[in-house]
Amino acid sequence: MSGAVLVIGAQSEIGQALIGRVLAEEPESQVIAVSRSSCPDVLSSHVSDERARLVWLRCDYSDKQMGEVVKDCADLLAEKQRTLSRLVICNGRLHDATISPEKRIEEIDREALHAVFESNAVIPALWLKHLKVLLKTHLKGKIPAVIAVLSARIGSIEDNGKGGWYAYRASKAALNMLLKTSAIEYQRTLPELRFIAFHPGTTDTPLSKPFQRSVPEGKLFTPDFVAASLLARLSEALAPVEEEAGDNRKRPPARFVAWDGSEIPW
Ligand SMILES: NC(=O)c1ccc[n+]([C@@H]2O[C@H](COP(=O)([O-])OP(=O)(O)OC[C@H]3O[C@@H](n4cnc5c(N)ncnc54)[C@H](OP(=O)(O)O)[C@@H]3O)[C@@H](O)[C@H]2O)c1
Numbered sequence: 377m378s379g380a381v382l383v384i385g386a387q388s389e390i391g392q393a394l395i396g397r398v399l400a401e402e403p404e405s406q407v408i409a410v411s412r413s414s415c416p417d418v419l420s421s422h423v424s425d426e427r428a429r430l431v432w433l434r435c436d437y438s439d440k441q442m443g444e445v446v447k448d449c450a451d452l453l454a455e456k457q458r459t460l461s462r463l464v465i466c467n468g469r470l471h472d473a474t475i476s477p478e479k480r481i482e483e484i485d486r487e488a489l490h491a492v493f494e495s496n497a498v499i500p501a502l503w504l505k506h507l508k509v510l511l512k513t514h515l516k517g518k519i520p521a522v523i524a525v526l527s528a529r530i531g532s533i534e535d536n537g538k539g540g541w542y543a544y545r546a547s548k549a550a551l552n553m554l555l556k557t558s559a560i561e562y563q564r565t566l567p568e569l570r571f572i573a574f575h576p577g578t579t580d581t582p583l584s585k586p587f588q589r590s591v592p593e594g595k596l597f598t599p600d601f602v603a604a605s606l607l608a609r610l611s612e613a614l615a616p617v618e619e620e621a622g623d624n625r626k627r628p629p630a631r632f633v634a635w636d637g638s639e640i641p642w
Pocket of ligand 1: 384385386387388391411413467469526528578579580581583
């Protein structure tokens with residue numbers, strides 16, 4: 377597949393693996409990466425090579441800079457004559473020096489709750505807003521494209537049997553609702569745009585590091601394995617719906633899917 381892929385929150389280990397795979401497997405594809413940080417060494421040769429198959433844009437996720445990034449993307453796609461068909465938003469925060477997932481309701485903290493919602497739900501929602509201008513002018517409602525956000529099974533309200541991890545769980549549920557709501561709105565003007573909330577499974581990245589001891593054997597995935605799964609889900613989303621005789625199936629506005637393609641209840 378050729379065209380362009382936009383990866384937001386590209387410093388994410390899953391995002392980096394995704395970029396690496398696209399560059400390795402799709403010689404004609406262009407990647408645009410957006411991150412607070414500069415390009416990691418492992419990918420920098422692709423930025424400096426003469427075809428510049430990877431363009432790395434810095435962004436502090438303020439509205440101002442998000443708008444500027446969207447404009448830069450539009451200019452780049454026009455200059456390189458590429459069609460943007462896959463967009464992946466990787467941003468997510470579970471813990472850091474001051475935040476850790478709550479085991480009990482007494483541990484809920486106002487600032488931590490706001491911070492986790494900001495990274496997991498607010499920033500992706502703002503991207504869904506800012507990207508509308510680009511998608512409307514670029515896709516013109518005709519070209520199939522897919523937007524995936526990196527969600528987590530823990531954000532499924534129906535699947536919540538264990539409790540705990542209030543901020544992360546609730547912010548991913550909020551992300552899912554924001555995605556599905558925007559998918560319904562986008563469907564009116566860009567019916568060929570598809571939406572996925574993607575659960576990668578527990579993946580060996582800094583985000584899951586402190587919690588890997590309880591992961592059953594064989595269930596801790598490498599970022600590269602997850603990147604391959606995500607690319608497969610994106611391809612499925614872009615494939616035409618199979619028409620079956622007498623079947624009036626309609627594509628749902630958004631799907632919540634796991635790495636293996638299985639459906640997760642919202
Ligand atoms: N690893 C897992 O087991 C697992 C399981 C389920 C879901 N997920 C989800 O998968 C996604 C990628 O995670 P990962 O495992 O690759 O983790 P990671 O390497 O820690 O990546 C963290 C990501 O979150 C962004 N981020 C971190 N702090 C932020 C902040 N304060 N403000 C804005 N953005 C911030 C980073 O963006 P920059 O590029 O701007 O730094 C980066 O995209 C996350 O949404 C995570 O919730 C991961």
